[in-house]
Amino acid sequence: MIRLMKSAALAVAVSLSATSATFAAENVRLTGSGASFPAPIYLTWFKDFSKNTAGVTVDYQSKGSGAGVQDFLNKTVDFAASDSAMKDEDIAKVGEGVQMLPMTAGEIVLAYNLPGNPKGLKLSREVYSNIFLGKVTQWNDPQIVAANPDLKLPATPITVVVRADSSGTTAVFTKHLSAINPAFKEALGEGNTVNWPATDKFIKSPKNDGVTATVRQTPGAIGYIEYGFAKLAKVDFAQLENKAGKYVVPNAESGAEALAAVKMPESLVAWLPDPDGAKSYPITSYTWMLFRKDNGNPAKAKAMREMVEYSLTKGQQIADSMGYIPLPPSVVEQVRKASANIQ
Amino acid sequence: MNTPFAIPDNPDSACRPPSTKDFLVDRAFRALARIGVVLILALVVALVFEVGRKALPGMEKHGFDVLFGTVWDVNQGKYGILPAIWGTLYSALIALLIAGFFGVSMAIFLTQDFLPAKLAAVFRTIVELLAAIPSVVYGLWGIYVVIPAIRPLTAWLNSELGWIPFFGSSLSGPGLLPAALVLAIMILPTIAAVSQDALTSVPMKTKQAAYGMGTTHWEAILKVMVPAAATGIFGSLVLGLGRALGETMALAMLVGNANTITLSLFAPANTLAALLALNFPEAGPNEVEVLMYAALVLMFITLLVNVLGSMIMLYAQRGNK
Amino acid sequence: MTDLSSPTAAVPSLQRRFEGRALRSLSLTTLVWCTAFLASVPLISVLYMLIMRGGARLSLEVFTELPPTGFEMGGGFGNAMAGTFVMVGIAAAIAVPVGILAAVFLAELGPESKLANASRFAARMLTGLPSILAGVFAYALVVMTTGTYSAPAGGVALAVLMLPIVVLTAEEAMKMVPKIMKDAAYGMGCTRAQVIWKIVLPTGLPAILTGVMLAVARAAGETAPLLFTALFSNYWIYHDGSLAVMNPTASLAVLIYNFSGMPFDNQLELAWAASLVLVMIVLVVNVVSRIFGKPKY
Numbered sequence: 001m002i003r004l005m006k007s008a009a010l011a012v013a014v015s016l017s018a019t020s021a022t023f024a025a026e027n028v029r030l031t032g033s034g035a036s037f038p039a040p041i042y043l044t045w046f047k048d049f050s051k052n053t054a055g056v057t058v059d060y061q062s063k064g065s066g067a068g069v070q071d072f073l074n075k076t077v078d079f080a081a082s083d084s085a086m087k088d089e090d091i092a093k094v095g096e097g098v099q100m101l102p103m104t105a106g107e108i109v110l111a112y113n114l115p116g117n118p119k120g121l122k123l124s125r126e127v128y129s130n131i132f133l134g135k136v137t138q139w140n141d142p143q144i145v146a147a148n149p150d151l152k153l154p155a156t157p158i159t160v161v162v163r164a165d166s167s168g169t170t171a172v173f174t175k176h177l178s179a180i181n182p183a184f185k186e187a188l189g190e191g192n193t194v195n196w197p198a199t200d201k202f203i204k205s206p207k208n209d210g211v212t213a214t215v216r217q218t219p220g221a222i223g224y225i226e227y228g229f230a231k232l233a234k235v236d237f238a239q240l241e242n243k244a245g246k247y248v249v250p251n252a253e254s255g256a257e258a259l260a261a262v263k264m265p266e267s268l269v270a271w272l273p274d275p276d277g278a279k280s281y282p283i284t285s286y287t288w289m290l291f292r293k294d295n296g297n298p299a300k301a302k303a304m305r306e307m308v309e310y311s312l313t314k315g316q317q318i319a320d321s322m323g324y325i326p327l328p329p330s331v332v333e334q335v336r337k338a339s340a341n342i343q
Numbered sequence: 344m345n346t347p348f349a350i351p352d353n354p355d356s357a358c359r360p361p362s363t364k365d366f367l368v369d370r371a372f373r374a375l376a377r378i379g380v381v382l383i384l385a386l387v388v389a390l391v392f393e394v395g396r397k398a399l400p401g402m403e404k405h406g407f408d409v410l411f412g413t414v415w416d417v418n419q420g421k422y423g424i425l426p427a428i429w430g431t432l433y434s435a436l437i438a439l440l441i442a443g444f445f446g447v448s449m450a451i452f453l454t455q456d457f458l459p460a461k462l463a464a465v466f467r468t469i470v471e472l473l474a475a476i477p478s479v480v481y482g483l484w485g486i487y488v489v490i491p492a493i494r495p496l497t498a499w500l501n502s503e504l505g506w507i508p509f510f511g512s513s514l515s516g517p518g519l520l521p522a523a524l525v526l527a528i529m530i531l532p533t534i535a536a537v538s539q540d541a542l543t544s545v546p547m548k549t550k551q552a553a554y555g556m557g558t559t560h561w562e563a564i565l566k567v568m569v570p571a572a573a574t575g576i577f578g579s580l581v582l583g584l585g586r587a588l589g590e591t592m593a594l595a596m597l598v599g600n601a602n603t604i605t606l607s608l609f610a611p612a613n614t615l616a617a618l619l620a621l622n623f624p625e626a627g628p629n630e631v632e633v634l635m636y637a638a639l640v641l642m643f644i645t646l647l648v649n650v651l652g653s654m655i656m657l658y659a660q661r662g663n664k
Numbered sequence: 665m666t667d668l669s670s671p672t673a674a675v676p677s678l679q680r681r682f683e684g685r686a687l688r689s690l691s692l693t694t695l696v697w698c699t700a701f702l703a704s705v706p707l708i709s710v711l712y713m714l715i716m717r718g719g720a721r722l723s724l725e726v727f728t729e730l731p732p733t734g735f736e737m738g739g740g741f742g743n744a745m746a747g748t749f750v751m752v753g754i755a756a757a758i759a760v761p762v763g764i765l766a767a768v769f770l771a772e773l774g775p776e777s778k779l780a781n782a783s784r785f786a787a788r789m790l791t792g793l794p795s796i797l798a799g800v801f802a803y804a805l806v807v808m809t810t811g812t813y814s815a816p817a818g819g820v821a822l823a824v825l826m827l828p829i830v831v832l833t834a835e836e837a838m839k840m841v842p843k844i845m846k847d848a849a850y851g852m853g854c855t856r857a858q859v860i861w862k863i864v865l866p867t868g869l870p871a872i873l874t875g876v877m878l879a880v881a882r883a884a885g886e887t888a889p890l891l892f893t894a895l896f897s898n899y900w901i902y903h904d905g906s907l908a909v910m911n912p913t914a915s916l917a918v919l920i921y922n923f924s925g926m927p928f929d930n931q932l933e934l935a936w937a938a939s940l941v942l943v944m945i946v947l948v949v950n951v952v953s954r955i956f957g958k959p960k961y
Contacts (some may be wrong), residue, residue: 010488031912033895040926044734047898059912061896062922064624076807159515162619164600166417166625185575188418194627196912200610204600206592209925213486218516232927322734331522369855376773379765380783383831386824387786390793390801448699457696468950471874473707475881475946477917479924480939484710526705533878537833543838559689576838582832590889592921600736616794620888623796630881631954640798640896645792648786 017050027186028303030058034068034081035168035209037226038104038287041315041322042081049310056303066192067167072290078300080290081120083168084192085269097293099341102286103311105259105325107227107250108173109237109283110190111215114139115154121238122147122247124299125282128240129181131158131222133188134197154220157201161214161223166192166202172285173224179273180243180282227255228323244278254281255325268338284325291342301343308339356459396641402634409636415618424426424543424634426602428640433440434519434598435587437608438526443580445527446534447569450576453535454542467539473636474532478539482596485525490516490597493524497609519597522612525593530583535581539576542568577656581649590644591620615641671808718940721933731898731919737930743900747914748942750901751894752883754819755826761828761874767872768860770831771838772868773908784835785884790828799892805894807893815901815913818894825886826879837868864930881946887917896922916942 003136032042035047039062046058065082071094072080091098109162110128112121123131127143130136136143163170172190178185188194196202203221208229215221215235216321222238227250230237239247248254258280262272272284289308295301312332319326361369397573405422412423453463459466504510514520543570553563570574599611600621616635620661621632674687725740732739737869766783774780801948817846841864849859890896895918902908916938923935 004753016454029908029911036925039922040928041898043898044736045731047736050898057899059895059913060898061891061918062758063891064893066625066627075811076813113391139836160497164595165621166630191418193415193417194417195414195421198601200515200601200603202601203515203517203611205517206595206600210596212481212927214516217486217490220711221516229927258629272725342922345776356715361853363860365855365858366801369857372857373769375767378780379762379767380779382762383790383827384779384786386827387783389805389822390790390797393801393804395681395795401745430772443705447678448696449703452696452700457693457700468947468954469711470707471877471950472947473710473942474878475885475943476710477885477887477920477939477942479887479920481710483924484713488709488713489706494933519674524706528710531703531707537836540833540874541836541840544837544871546842546914559685561689561692562685565692575840577837581788582791582829583786583948584873585828586882588792589794597737605801616796617906619794623800638794639794641792641794642789644790644914648792649788659735 018264024307028056028057028343030078030300030303030307031076032058032060032068032079032081033063033077033204034290035065035083035287036062036107037083037168038081038324039102040228041319041324042320045214045309045311045315045320048314051304053303053310056306057213058303058307064165066166068299069085069290071173078126078295079292079304081288083285084171085288086186086290094292096295097341099291099293099338100288101291101308101335101338102264102270102327102331103289103308103335104270104316104319104327105255105284105286106323107255107258107284107325108169108176108224108279109250110222110240111212111229111230111235111237113215113219113236115156115219116152117236118151118203119236121151121236122241123238124241125180128238129177129184131160132162132177132224133184134160134186134199135201135202141314141340147241156220158203159218159221160196161211161218162196163193163206163211163224165206166182167207168192168206168287169224169226173283175273176283204228226323227251242278242280243276244276244280244281248279248281250281250283252320252325254279255284257281257333258284259286259325261330263276264334265330268334269304293314293341298343302324302341305339306336308342312336312339355419368552376553391639391663394635394638394642396630398635401629401636403531405633405636410640413602413604417627420462420629422480422630423602424603424615424618424633424637424640427613427615427618428644429604429635430519430598431588431614431616431641431644434523434588434594434612434614435584437523438530439584440588441483441527442531442534443457445547445578446531446579446583447538449531449541449570450579451536451537451564454539455560455568467536470532470535472532473528474536478529478590478592479596480527485521485593485597486517489521489524490514492639493521494583499610508606509604509608513605513609515599517597517611518658519598519612520611521575522594522598523608523621525597526587526590529590529593530586533586534579534583537579538572541572541579544575545571568659573659574656577652579638581652584652585645588648615644678873688941702894706743714936714940714943715934717936717937721937722940726934730900731914731923732930732934734896735928735930739934740912741931741934741941743897744914744916744938745920745941745945746901747894747897748884748916748945750815750909751822751890751913752880754771754816755822755883756876756880758823758867759788759826759830759879763827763875764872766831766863767834767838768864770835772860772864773932774857777783781838787828789829790824791832793825794888795825795830795886796888796892798822799889802889803892809845810910812910813893813895813912815894815909815911817889818913818915821893822883822886823887825889826883829876829879829882833878834872837871837875838864840871841867869957870954873953877946877950877953884942884946885917888919889919890915891921894918 042060060293067079071077128312142157178190205211208225211223215223237318258275261275261277376586500510500596515562553567601611728742729740799822806817897912897914920935923931
């Protein structure tokens with residue numbers, strides 16, 4: 001016992017005495033936290049960037065956009081990432097000034113589990129918004145059958161799987177549903193969490209993997225997850241009807257079409273609740289990194305600018321393979337110009 | 344159990360009157376122990392203060408509406424945690440009943456000569472290891488193993504005995520029963536390990552005296568050993584219940600997180616800890632107030648359950664005497 | 665064990681085995697065997713799943729490499745293991761001495777005092793503390809004051825979770841020390857400190873260690889508090905010749921949390937392997953502490 005206590009005490013002493021030495025090193029160490037949706041691609045970028053840039057290491061931990069913004073306000077991180085940009089009232093709290101940069105974009109898909117695993121289910125705007133409103137409850141609903149004459153749809157109830165944790169994914173998804181279905185806007189509205197219909201056919205599961213696992217394990221289930229996740233996890237996802245009335249498969253092209261349909265404003269915060277264009281996938285959104293304009297540390301600011309530059313050039317090239325949508329060239333230019341504000 | 348008292352010529356032996364130094368060491372040690380206790384109190388006060396400070400605006404704004412509301416709708420500013428309170432108590436109680444029965448049985452099985460000592464020790468280590476398995480693993484195990492395994496049984500119960508409120512709905516997937524079952528497995532190691540220690544600590548003489556009076560093996564266990572170890576076994580249940588009330592990740596994956604109040608074991612439910620963990624990372628200031636309020640409620644429930652438990656314990660002891 | 669304690673000693677002849685008390689004893693024995701068997705099924709099922717899925721990926725590489733990202737193959741979680749050791753070590757260094765000292769007071773010095781009753785309830789209240797609150801607390805206490813995520817902050821958060829388990833189990837352990845042993849020591853003129861150091865602590869040691877082990881096991885597997893205090897890092901805590909404790913620190917639990925939520929097969933496999941390694945570490949600590957904690961008399 002005493003031995004255990006002594007060795008533990010020793011460990012603390014050693015570790016604390018070493019602390020002072022840490023800051024003496026010439027290294028720049030950047031820490032970021034926030035959104036979980038872009039975490040896989042950010043981690044890939046940062047690891048590669050750190051490997052190829054002497055003296056700079058970047059760490060990123062996904063813990064949710066809200067927590068990231070909170071960290072950013074409390075100055076416990078050097079930069080943050082958020083799926084919902086940053087609210088004006090929060091921006092006002094940062095004396096150093098905030099520079100928001102869209103870094104990549106993604107789509108949200110509807111994954112489903114039907115007997116026989118039929119591919120290529122088509123869902124009209126009317127149908128999918130009403131499924132999540134709890135109004136369409138059977139897989140053999142005439143509206144679904146009408147759009148899918150080739151599929152054999154069973155007479156099973158639809159189990160709807162939604163996110164249990166509050167998340168930017170839910171915010172983007174409900175923003176879209178509110179834009180296309182007034183009844184949805186009236187009843188549920190949009191937000192990180194909404195009050196889903198209280199029936200035992202609505203199940204909540206945490207995070208993308210929770211929703212995916214529950215959809216996989218529940219016959220007759222449908223749920224919304226991020227495209228990158230669905231693509232790599234190899235679940236079946238539906239084609240959705242867009243504003244132009246066309247059924248579109250979610251992929252990098254249909255996402256790029258959607259991004260191109262909206263002009264990026266000066267603030268670099270653009271929303272696409274219901275994009276125009278015949279080839280646009282209807283549920284697409286940007287995601288942002290948040291930086292302070294005045295960092296009071298030239299070495300750190302320089303490292304951050306280099307990090308942004310890497311993400312805009314080499315970083316965008318791997319976006320498609322990881323299930324994200326590369327930024328349109330015009331947006332890349334805008335972001336590059338704005339990144340000079342990080343000082 | 345006698346050697347430490349039988350070494351008279353050892354200079355370290357305690358067999359001499361205490362010196363001044365001994366008195367000083369004694370004083371210092373007792374003061375240190377007192378500081379330890381005060382630290383725990385201070386920690387809890389600081390925790391309640393920290394949580395309370397953040398919860399206060401929420402309490403002023405919403406008052407008791409939060410406690411009795413059944414709707415959680417951030418957009419409309421409605422924060423009701425009654426379903427979560429119900430789900431917390433219901434799931435923890437079921438888990439405690441299951442894990443208490445199995446845990447104490449396991450402790451008896453492993454300490455009262457049903458297995459060779461070596462084998463019992465191996466078994467015990469395995470059970471203790473289960474305490475180290477991360478919540479996420481239990482959650483995945485629940486989704487991929489438990490739910491499919493109980494699905495046929497629950498479907499049968501619902502169709503045949505659906506008129507009993509406990510079986511009143513069909514199991515869609517996650518729900519109260521799978522959550523409570525996994526919770527029971529999670530707290531089983533704590534209950535089994537601490538109960539075992541309580542049972543092994545009962546002096547051998549006690550058991551020998553019982554056999555000497557002609558009791559059977561089981562009469563000795565149930566009428567002598569278990570009552571003698573009662574406070575320890577009770578302590579294990581308290582620890583287990585605490586863990587059940589506060590468990591987060593596995594429950595969040597398995598309970599279904601639906602704001603409904605129902606007796607049905609197969610319906611999705613919600614718990615306070617899951618509510619807290621799932622909403623906190625993305626919460627705005629208005630929501631944080633209410634989440635901290637919910638955290639205070641959870642701490643208060645833990646306290647209340649403990650007070651109740653202690654009263655039952657006292658009552659039972661008085662009854663025995 | 666003597667003959668006295670075997671069931672047959674109390675049941676002299678075969679004929680009587682199926683009558684009255686003996687029958688009851690027999691049926692209870694059957695029941696307890698069934699119960700033990702029933703309880704073992706899920707326990708073995710969890711372990712089986714863990715060993716099958718985690719064991720497949722286990723190799724020397726996972727202990728020495730840094731975590732992979734994206735489609736990167738290979739990689740490991742050496743830095744996360746190091747981080748877990750450091751943070752659980754710090755937590756134990758805080759929680760074990762404080763917890764045992766407090767337990768000494770609760771069990772020996774003033775068991776019925778108001779202070780003892782109050783802090784006993786305080787400790788029981790802490791057992792039900794959702795782990796995320798320990799994180800929120802340590803965030804306000806350490807992260808906000810030092811301005812950075814760090815290993816000590818993680819240690820403090822874990823210590824909050826370990827403390828009640830250590831206190832309550834150690835108290836029970838000390839209470840179980842037979843009173844006559846203590847009385848004998850007091851009779852020889854021992855001070856209370858001597859009685860506690862030489863009689864109570866050594867005798868109660870195995871049971872105290874159970875509590876410490878349960879606490880370490882719990883702390884090692886906790887994710888939520890570490891997300892708020894230590895964050896995560898893809899690099900070694902030992903960095904360019906110095907120990908970078910005042911920086912975000914990796915841990916196995918957060919790595920499992922991160923990787924189990926990713927769609928990449930490599931990361932999913934590593935998450936399972938990391939879970940298995942976590943359990944193995946606890947197993948080793950458990951066995952070692954049992955060897956050291958064997959009652960000496």
